Amino acid sequence: MDKELIIRSGSSAVDFALLKDGKLVELNKEEEDSNFAVGDIFIAKVRKAVPGLNAAFVNVGYPKDGFLHYHDLGPQVSSLLKFIKRVSTGKLKDYSLQNFNFEKDIDKDGSIVDVLKSNQSLLVQVMKEPISTKGPRISSELSLPGRYIVLVPFSNRVSVSQKIESKEEKDRLKRLVKSIKPKNFGVIVRTVAEGQKVAELDRDLENLVGRWTAMSKKLYKAPHPSKVLGELNRASSILRDIFNDTFTSIWVDDETLYSQIKDYVAEIAPNKESIVKLYNSNVPVFEKFGIERQIKTSFGRTVSMSKGAYLIIEHTEAMHVIDVNSGNRSNKAKNQEDTALEVNLISATEIARQLRLRDMGGIIVIDFIDMTKAENRKALFDHLREEMSDDRAKHKILPPSKFGLIQITRQRVRPETNIKTREVNPDGDGTGEIEAPIIVIDKIKTDLERLIKKDHKKITLSTHPFIAAFLTRGFPSPRSQWFFDHKRWVKILPRDAYTYMEYHFHDKNGEVLE
Numbered sequence: 347m348d349k350e351l352i353i354r355s356g357s358s359a360v361d362f363a364l365l366k367d368g369k370l371v372e373l374n375k376e377e378e379d380s381n382f383a384v385g386d387i388f389i390a391k392v393r394k395a396v397p398g399l400n401a402a403f404v405n406v407g408y409p410k411d412g413f414l415h416y417h418d419l420g421p422q423v424s425s426l427l428k429f430i431k432r433v434s435t436g437k438l439k440d441y442s443l444q445n446f447n448f449e450k451d452i453d454k455d456g457s458i459v460d461v462l463k464s465n466q467s468l469l470v471q472v473m474k475e476p477i478s479t480k481g482p483r484i485s486s487e488l489s490l491p492g493r494y495i496v497l498v499p500f501s502n503r504v505s506v507s508q509k510i511e512s513k514e515e516k517d518r519l520k521r522l523v524k525s526i527k528p529k530n531f532g533v534i535v536r537t538v539a540e541g542q543k544v545a546e547l548d549r550d551l552e553n554l555v556g557r558w559t560a561m562s563k564k565l566y567k568a569p570h571p572s573k574v575l576g577e578l579n580r581a582s583s584i585l586r587d588i589f590n591d592t593f594t595s596i597w598v599d600d601e602t603l604y605s606q607i608k609d610y611v612a613e614i615a616p617n618k619e620s621i622v623k624l625y626n627s628n629v630p631v632f633e634k635f636g637i638e639r640q641i642k643t644s645f646g647r648t649v650s651m652s653k654g655a656y657l658i659i660e661h662t663e664a665m666h667v668i669d670v671n672s673g674n675r676s677n678k679a680k681n682q683e684d685t686a687l688e689v690n691l692i693s694a695t696e697i698a699r700q701l702r703l704r705d706m707g708g709i710i711v712i713d714f715i716d717m718t719k720a721e722n723r724k725a726l727f728d729h730l731r732e733e734m735s736d737d738r739a740k741h742k743i744l745p746p747s748k749f750g751l752i753q754i755t756r757q758r759v760r761p762e763t764n765i766k767t768r769e770v771n772p773d774g775d776g777t778g779e780i781e782a783p784i785i786v787i788d789k790i791k792t793d794l795e796r797l798i799k800k801d802h803k804k805i806t807l808s809t810h811p812f813i814a815a816f817l818t819r820g821f822p823s824p825r826s827q828w829f830f831d832h833k834r835w836v837k838i839l840p841r842d843a844y845t846y847m848e849y850h851f852h853d854k855n856g857e858v859l860e
Contacts, residue, residue: 348594351584352635353607355600362584363637367750370640371704374584382408382475384504384759385491385583387561387575389430393464395458403481404470407571410481413472416458420487422500423461424449429500430467433565441562442555443499443530467570474759481574488555492541492576493586493614494547495523497554501532509537522547528555538590582610587738589615597635599625622808631816643788644703650789654796655689659700665709672715686715687722691729698733707739707758716750727752786847787824797851797859798832805859806837809849814840828833 348654351363364372387405395402403411409810420426425448432438432460440446462468474483474488492499504523506516518536527533528551539547562573585596585607596611598604612619625631632638643650654673656747660665670693672685677772684838697712717723723746730752731743740757791806811819816825819837827834851859 347635349590349592350594350635350820351596352631352637353596353598353600353603354445354631357704359467360600360603361632363632363635364584364588365637368636369638369699370703371646372843373641375400381573382406382472382575384475386472386573387488388470388472388484388571389565389574390470390571391460394464394465395460395462396724397457400458402458404468404484404522405571406470406472406482406484408474408476408481410479412470412472412479412482413485414458414462414468414484414486417454418473418483418485418487419452419458420459420485420500421451421454422448423486425500426469426486426488426492427466430469430565433562434467434568436566441559442528444528448500461513468652469565469574477758490557490777491586492550492554494536494542494550496534496536497551497558498532498534499558500502502530502532503532505533506535507537507539510535510540512540515540519547524739526551526669530756531555531692539600563609585610585614589618591618593618593621597631599631606747609758620844632823639788644700649696649700651692652792654793655692657693657700665711666706668700668710668712672714673686683717683719683722684813685718687725688807690717690726694730698730698737701734701741701754701756702737702739705739705758707756710754710756712752712754714746714750714752730837740782786849787816790817790849791824791828793851794828794836795832798834800852802853802859803834803855804837806839807849808839808841808844808852810844811840811842813840813849 348365348367350368352362352363354363354366360376362372362374362376363370364374383667386674388408391410391762392411393403393405398647399415399416400567401413404414405697406412425446428449429438429443429446433441438446457819461747468486469488470484470486471481471488473485476482495766504520504527506519510519511515519539522537523533526544526548533551535547557575560656564572564574565665589611596607598607601624604622609623625634627634630638647659649659651657656671656673658671678745693714700706701710701836714726727743727745734743737756739759742755744753752851790809790813794807807814807817822830825836853859
């Protein structure tokens with residue numbers, strides 16, 4: 347499996363596209379003026395505590411105050427408050443916590459008003475970026491993520507990622523970390539630490555302790571609110587979280603960013619430094635790797651898949667709803683149950699990709715095609731779980747209901763990626779909208795491949811004149827490419843009466859092919 351990261355730099359934003367075997371699976375954007383990224387740490391002031399919500403509103407410099415629930419305070423918040431007070435006034439200059447005396451843990455069922463007061467200084471970390479009309483969701487249980495470990499101040503706990511299955515490896519890592527971790531710091535060992543030696547873990551740990559010390563130095567007379575520790579830039583944070591040996595190339599179209607990423611990769615994986623490449627061509631990098639085309643065809647309300655199946659994706663205030671359709675596909679060699687299973691498995695793979703691609707969060711309800719056999723429903727459930735195993739966002743999948751519905755909850759930490767794929771209808775008066783032309787072309791291509799597999803010989807395509815012109819012009823034209831690929835020549839008839847999205851395939855007798 348090939349993994350490629352394609353990075354496009356613009357004047358005000360940097361776009362990151364993750365490809366798996368050439369298919370777009372993640373799309374991220376880093377805005378230059380993005381002041382509230384997940385992981386940023388702020389020194390802020392408590393605006394007010396609300397006992398009815400058992401939460402506090404905290405001024406972090408965003409128009410809407412950050413929301414801090416009691417359960418997000420962390421058990422050692424009293425120690426954190428004591429540390430902030432002493433460091434801010436200059437009474438404590440040893441930031442290592444070696445000789446710091448902890449306060450008693452707060453009661454897990456306590457009240458927010460017993461812990462926080464208005465105008466109190468507090469260190470908080472962004473858990474969710476501002477979404478819609480809501481301010482950022484924040485926590486005062488701080489954590490500093492590294493390549494192999496996560497450093498947790500005011501804790502002594504050592505834990506290992508559940509994704510590491512070997513008990514021997516878990517015990518080895520826990521033993522190594524306990525031997526090197528500083529006093530009064532907890533450590534979470536990440537999945538990528540599997541098989542790593544103590545020197546790699548120690549280097550990562552020293553780097554994180556250095557970041558904690560640098561942040562603590564900023565607290566003395568720091569203005570409130572202000573950012574005291576920023577997350578890595580999006581490129582480095584993506585590489586830190588997903589980079590592994592399966593990556594085959596990283597393409598960057600900006601020389602400065604290229605140098606930064608090359609240095610970072612050399613630091614975390616020296617043997618992979620050569621895969622970082624500077625893209626230098628007149629063709630835009632997203633066009634070269636087919637990303638623009640995939641964006642156009644992947645973010646619409648309708649998402650086409652192989653074998654004629656398609657998804658309808660609807661977004662409401664409360665949830666996302668996905669409907670699975672088999673389309674006009676028919677297969678006489680199989681019964682309805684087998685066809686339903688096949689379409690559902692194809693759809694599950696695409697849905698897992700769509701959730702990551704659009705970064706859809708909250709409640710997602712999927713209406714799969716009904717299946718009567720319990721073993722088929724289990725096969726679908728297991729397949730969906732396997733396809734979503736690479737998803738970095740926390741998620742939970744419930745087994746199919748009797749109505750064929752599968753419910754998913756997926757962590758939402760950033761606003762959903764929403765790209766406009768509709769364009770002005772050239773047939774109308776300029777007020778109506780239709781799907782982008784590339785979507786029509788892709789649907790035609792998918793349907794044609796399905797008909798060729800059914801061994802239809804002489805095929806004629808009737809379509810709007812604009813689409814007909816696109817399919818027949820240039821060399822090689824799309825129609826010529828079809829001939830090279832399938833050894834079938836398709837006759838194309840422009841039809842003025844057709845709407846922009848309308849097309850039909852006909853056989854040699856003029857009968858419409860389904």
